[in-house]
Amino acid sequence: MLHITNLHASIDGTPILKGLSLDINPGEIHAIMGPNGSGKSTLSKVLAGHPAYEVTEGTVTFQGKNLFDLSPDERARAGVFLAFQYPVELPGVNNRAFLKLAVNATRKANDQPELDDVAFEALLRDKAAVVQMDTEFLDRAVNEGFSGGEKKRNEILQMALLDPTLAILDETDSGLDIDALRIVADGVNTIMTPDKAALVITHYQRLLDYIKPDVVHVLAHGRIIKTGGPELALKLEEQGYDWILEEAGLLSAV
Amino acid sequence: MTAVLKALNPVEHTRQRLKTAVALNPFEEGMLRTSRNDGSETMNALLASATEAYHRVGFPSRRQEAWKYVNLSALAAQSLPYLLPSHFHSNAIEFTSVWPKEWPTVVALNGRVMNSPLPDGVTLLSATKSSPETLSLAGLSHEALANNDDTFSLLNACGVLQGHVAGPVWVVPKESVANGGLPSVWDWSTLSNEEAGQCAMRGTVVVEESAKATLVVDLTSMGFSPLSLSNIHLNFSVESHAELDVVVIQDSQTTGHVSLVTVATQLSAHARCTLTTLSLGQGLARLNLDTHLNAEGSEFNHQGLVIQHQAAQAFTHSVVNHVVGNTTSHQWVKAILNDQAKHDFDGTIVVASMATGASANQLNNNLLLSGHARALARPQLRIDTDDVQCSHGATVGQLSDDQLFYLLSRGLPDSVSRCLLTYGFAQAALDEIRHPEVKAMLTQRVLAALGQSESPVENCLMDCTQCHSHAHEPVLTSANR
Numbered sequence: 100m101l102h103i104t105n106l107h108a109s110i111d112g113t114p115i116l117k118g119l120s121l122d123i124n125p126g127e128i129h130a131i132m133g134p135n136g137s138g139k140s141t142l143s144k145v146l147a148g149h150p151a152y153e154v155t156e157g158t159v160t161f162q163g164k165n166l167f168d169l170s171p172d173e174r175a176r177a178g179v180f181l182a183f184q185y186p187v188e189l190p191g192v193n194n195r196a197f198l199k200l201a202v203n204a205t206r207k208a209n210d211q212p213e214l215d216d217v218a219f220e221a222l223l224r225d226k227a228a229v230v231q232m233d234t235e236f237l238d239r240a241v242n243e244g245f246s247g248g249e250k251k252r253n254e255i256l257q258m259a260l261l262d263p264t265l266a267i268l269d270e271t272d273s274g275l276d277i278d279a280l281r282i283v284a285d286g287v288n289t290i291m292t293p294d295k296a297a298l299v300i301t302h303y304q305r306l307l308d309y310i311k312p313d314v315v316h317v318l319a320h321g322r323i324i325k326t327g328g329p330e331l332a333l334k335l336e337e338q339g340y341d342w343i344l345e346e347a348g349l350l351s352a353v
Numbered sequence: 354m355t356a357v358l359k360a361l362n363p364v365e366h367t368r369q370r371l372k373t374a375v376a377l378n379p380f381e382e383g384m385l386r387t388s389r390n391d392g393s394e395t396m397n398a399l400l401a402s403a404t405e406a407y408h409r410v411g412f413p414s415r416r417q418e419a420w421k422y423v424n425l426s427a428l429a430a431q432s433l434p435y436l437l438p439s440h441f442h443s444n445a446i447e448f449t450s451v452w453p454k455e456w457p458t459v460v461a462l463n464g465r466v467m468n469s470p471l472p473d474g475v476t477l478l479s480a481t482k483s484s485p486e487t488l489s490l491a492g493l494s495h496e497a498l499a500n501n502d503d504t505f506s507l508l509n510a511c512g513v514l515q516g517h518v519a520g521p522v523w524v525v526p527k528e529s530v531a532n533g534g535l536p537s538v539w540d541w542s543t544l545s546n547e548e549a550g551q552c553a554m555r556g557t558v559v560v561e562e563s564a565k566a567t568l569v570v571d572l573t574s575m576g577f578s579p580l581s582l583s584n585i586h587l588n589f590s591v592e593s594h595a596e597l598d599v600v601v602i603q604d605s606q607t608t609g610h611v612s613l614v615t616v617a618t619q620l621s622a623h624a625r626c627t628l629t630t631l632s633l634g635q636g637l638a639r640l641n642l643d644t645h646l647n648a649e650g651s652e653f654n655h656q657g658l659v660i661q662h663q664a665a666q667a668f669t670h671s672v673v674n675h676v677v678g679n680t681t682s683h684q685w686v687k688a689i690l691n692d693q694a695k696h697d698f699d700g701t702i703v704v705a706s707m708a709t710g711a712s713a714n715q716l717n718n719n720l721l722l723s724g725h726a727r728a729l730a731r732p733q734l735r736i737d738t739d740d741v742q743c744s745h746g747a748t749v750g751q752l753s754d755d756q757l758f759y760l761l762s763r764g765l766p767d768s769v770s771r772c773l774l775t776y777g778f779a780q781a782a783l784d785e786i787r788h789p790e791v792k793a794m795l796t797q798r799v800l801a802a803l804g805q806s807e808s809p810v811e812n813c814l815m816d817c818t819q820c821h822s823h824a825h826e827p828v829l830t831s832a833n834r
Contacts, residue, residue, distance in 0.1 A: 147762050150754070175764035187759045191777030200773070201763040208764070240777070257763060 100125050100296050101146075101265055106157035107321075108145045114155070115141040117321030123265070126293040130307055130332060131300045133318035134340050139300045140184055142318070143269040146298075147181040148174050161265065176208035178264030182254040182271050184300075189241035194253070197241050198223065202260050226259040230286045247274035255286040262290060266297045272306040284309030304336035320349050381412055383432025384508050396480045399488065400514040402498040407507045419670055422697045422729060423639060428611055433551040433582055435517045436463045436539060451602070451794040452534040452569045459521050461537040464552035466519045472533065478513055478520030478555065491520055491557040492588050492617065503641065505613045509553050509586040518553040523568070525595075527561040532788075535570045539583055541607060542576025551582035558588070560595040560624075567598040567788050572614065574636070575606045585614045591624040593648070598787055600795065602631045603638050608664070610636035617643045620680075623650035627785050631795070632659040632667050633802045642671035646680035646711075657686035658782035660802045661694035671700040675711040678738075684715040687782050689775060689803070690726035697729040702745065706737040717747040720778050722771075775803060 101123040108116040115138045123129050133139050145152050146159065148171030159166040161179060169177060189197070202222070203213040214222065227234060230252045242250050251271055258266055268287065272280055287310050291297060299310055307315075307329065315331040316323045319340065324347040325331065335343075344350040377385065385404060412429055413420035450458075457472030466477055476483075478491055488494065492501070493510055501507055512518035525531045539552045560566045574583055583605075591597045605612045612634075618626055632638045638661075644653050659667045673682045688696040698717040719728035730747030752774050760770035779799055786792040 147758075149758055170767070171758060171761040172764055172766050172770070175762050181762050183759065183762075187753075187755050189756055189759070189774065189777055191780035192773050197760075197763075197773065200769065201765055204764045204766065204769070261764065 100162060101298075102158075102160045104158045106142075106145070106159060107155045108141060108152050108157075109155055110141070110152050115152075115321055116145065118157070119318070119322045121316065121323060123296045123298060125296055127313045128291065128297045128299060128310060130310075130312035130315045131298065131318050132302065132315065132332060132335055134344075137319045138321045139318055140269055143181055143184075143267045143298075143300060146174075146267060147171060147179065172204075175261070175263075176205050180258050180261055180263030180266045182251075182258055182266065182268045184269040184271075184273065186242050186250040186254055188243045188245075190243050192241045194239055194241045195223070195237045198237070198257065198260055201257065205261055222260065226256055229259055229289050230255045231282050232256055248276065248279040251275055251279065251283055252286075255283050259286055259290055264295055266290070266295070268297065268299045268301075270300055270302065272301055272303060280306065281309055304332045307332050317343050319344060319347065324349065378412055378429040379432050380429050381407075383434070384511060393481055395485060395488075396514050399493055399495065399498065400511060402495045403493075403507055403510040403514060406498045406501055407504070407511065410502055410504050410507060413504050419641075419699065421699075422695075423637070423666075423668055425611070427580055428582060431549060431580070433549050433580070435512070436541070436544070436550045436552045436581075450534060450536065450569075451571060451600070451791060451798055452532070452788075453790050456532045456534050458534040458536065459523070461519050461521070461535070461554055463539055463543075464517075464519055464537075464554060466521055471521075472523075474525060474531065475521055475523045475533075478522060478557075480514070480516045487522055490522060490524075490559055490588065490590065491555055492586070503615060503643070505584050506586050506615045506617075506641075509555055509584050509615075512553045512584070513555050518555055520555040520557070522557040523559070525558070525560045525564045525566040528563045529561075530565045532567045533569075535568065537570070537572050537585070539574045539581070540576045541574065541578035541581045541610070544578055549578060549580040551584065553584040553586075555586045556588070557590075558597065558599070559590045560592060560597045562592045563594045564592075565596045567791065569600045569602070569791060571602045571604070572612065573602070573604045573606070574610045574612060574634075577607050577609065579609050580611070581607065581609060582611045582613070585612075587614070587616045589616065589618040589626060589628075591618070591620050591626050591651075593621040594623045595621070596624070597626045599626065600629045600631070600786065600791065601640075602795075602798070603633065603640060604631075605634035605636035605638050605665075608635050610634070612636060612638040613641070614639070615641040615643065618645065618653065620644075620646050620648070620651035620653060622648035624648075625652040625654075627654040627787070628656075629783065629786055629795075630655070630657045630669075631782075631799070631802075632657070632661070632669070633798075634661070635663050635665045637666045637668075639668040639670065642669075642673070644671070644673045644682070645676055646674065646682060647676050649677055649679040651680050653682040653684075654785055655682075655684040655686070656782045656785050657684075658779055658799065659686070659688035659690075659696050660779065660799065661688070661690055661696065663692045663694065665692075665694045667694070667696045669696070669698045669700065669717075673700075673702050673713065673715075675702070675704045675708040675713060675741075677705070678708045678710040680708065680711050682713045682715075684713075685782070686717045687778060688717075688719045688728060689722065689779060690719065690728060691722040693723070693725045693727075695727045695729075697731075698747065699731045699733075700745075701733040701735060702743060704734075704736040704738060704741050704743065709738050709740045711738075712742040714743065715745040718778070719747070719749040720775065721749065721751055722775065772803070776800065779803065 103121040106116050106119040199219050232252050317325040325343050460467045513520045544550050603612050661667050702713045704711045715732050717730045728749045732745035732747050734743050
């Protein structure tokens with residue numbers, strides 16, 4: 100589904116990703132862990148098409164298409180979804196209206212009929228229940244005055260509504276209490292089907308207790324330095340990153 | 354000298370002035386020499402006062418701070434005749450109301466009030482019938498005229514006193530509740546040979562003790578003229594414990610139009626006025642707010658929204674006077690500027706020496722949608738006492754890249770994302786409108802105004818702002834045009 104080959108990317112002339120390669124197949128959940136500053140968030144933003152990042156080398160194909168040929172909104176409508184680490188606030192933009200516009204933009208692009216108010220409300224009610232979101236938040240401006248946890252729930256609500264093929268979760272667990280973490284993880288698991296995939300960026304093993312990864316990668320110094328199964332995350336939780344960095348000869352470089 | 358001048362017929366006075374002092378420009382000459390003067394002795398005396406006051410004030414100069422960036426040279430260069438009601442063409446307007454259709458409405462076309470009979474509580478200033486008390490409510494007393502430093506307010510007064518300008522006066526009786534609409538439409542396309550012209554109106558609203566009123570004033574100019582002027586003066590008097598919610602729309606749809614609107618507000622003890630202003634269009638629009646919080650417990654709230662395109666110029670000039678202590682004012686003016694549009698915010702909060710405990714804040718935010726748009730902001734405080742709470746500030750910026758990316762990452766096309774953020778910026782200016790139907794209708798008016806830009810805001814948001822459930826009812830149908 101997603102094939103990343105030798106990806107190099109920089110921001111303001113500073114290289115961040117330095118030869119990252121990764122393959123994700125349908126039905127798989129991949130977790131990416133790594134020290135601060137290793138490039139995890141950069142990878143998520145490059146995949147989503149943030150204009151501040153420049154891709155200097157490498158290729159990324161998504162469902163056979165060159166991802167870089169698509170604008171950020173085209174990528175989203177093609178099925179790539181990024182749950183932000185820090186969801187932005189949009190003062191004056193009604194959350195419900197925004198969600199309806201987003202859903203119908205994707206449906207229209209995929210030759211599906213747009214939802215009218217009644218159909219959308221039914222869908223919204225169902226998906227809000229999955230993330231246990233108070234409907235009061237639907238009538239506010241997007242993310243404005245939301246707690247950290249509510250912002251993350253709103254991200255997962257958007258993901259559930261847009262039903263992406265590839266979901267990228269950028270430290271969605273940061274700032275969540277234990278109950279919220281479980282609810283968010285349940286939301287992710289609910290949308291996972293054999294034809295979908297997820298890339299979960301996290302610092303902590305605890306999220307992976309709820310979202311079971313098939314593959315765990317360690318990202319450091321702008322590239323994947325180790326790949327393993329779920330047991331790798333457990334070992335990282337116990338022993339930290341030094342042993343992997345040492346294996347890769349990067350201990351002094353990070 | 355003054356006494357002699359006062360005794361003169363205004364036209365004679367002007368002639369005297371012409372002989373002895375600075376020559377008037379063609380525009381002034383046309384205004385002050387307009388000779389329709391068939392009023393009573395009282396009116397003649399007031400006209401003499403207004404004319405004298407005008408000569409003291411004179412035509413605005415760009416050397417004056419309040420007019421620094423307003424170029425009126427084209428206006429000064431020629432005499433502008435008043436537009437006549439008979440010029441109005443029924444096929445020239447496409448006008449919709451922004452208030453419920455059942456509200457009492459005073460319709461003014463080309464400067465003349467067309468209603469007959471008038472709604473309860475509404476009278477018209479008359480050269481022969483108006484009492485001194487009624488004239489005083491409209492700012493037409495010798496004292497008020499002598500203290501008036503605003504050129505166009507004085508010319509407006511001259512127009513009323515000469516009988517050229519409509520002057521509806523709406524009195525909301527003590528302890529009552531009332532709503533009303535005041536649409537005023539000018540159609541310049543009906544002037545022959547595309548000549549220049551002008552219209553004016555002087556509206557007065559008095560909300561008596563403990564009464565509550567909601568009013569929408571919609572000032573719309575349409576049709577092409579190489580140069581046209583609308584000169585509007587609105588007096589709002591809110592008496593003790595009364596409340597006035599008022600919306601003033603300044604909609605100039607033609608490039609050659611100069612729209613000058615003065616809103617003079619007087620607030621008594623524990624009175625509250627919430628003013629929402631909307632400045633739209635493509636001409637030159639100047640809004641002049643002159644607010645006096647005269648007694649303790651009074652409160653003034655102003656939310657202003659400016660949406661300008663092409664080479665439009667908007668000027669918001671405001672002075673909020675905290676005359677006494679324990680008074681409150683909030684002012685928030687937002688401007689959305691596209692193409693080569695320009696906005697100048699010149700706002701001053703004045704806290705008098707006796708006004709201990711006054712609370713005032715003022716904010717001006719400008720959103721530039723084009724590299725050629727320009728915003729100037731001059732928020733100012735003049736505080737003559739201690740123990741007050743005052744703040745002011747201004748911002749000029751563009752749409753946030755991070756906010757834009759967030760929307761794009763949800764699949765919304767670039768144009769729709771920009772629309773959504775632009776509308777979000779504007780929306781806060783409508784928050785204080787308490788009447789839900791007025792708010793919904795005004796939202797559509799704002800969307801339509803945003804839709805005039807390159808971004809199709811109207812198309813992408815009309816269905817999503819909860820305003821689609823409120824039907825637009827035209828104020829002017831073929832029957833009453």
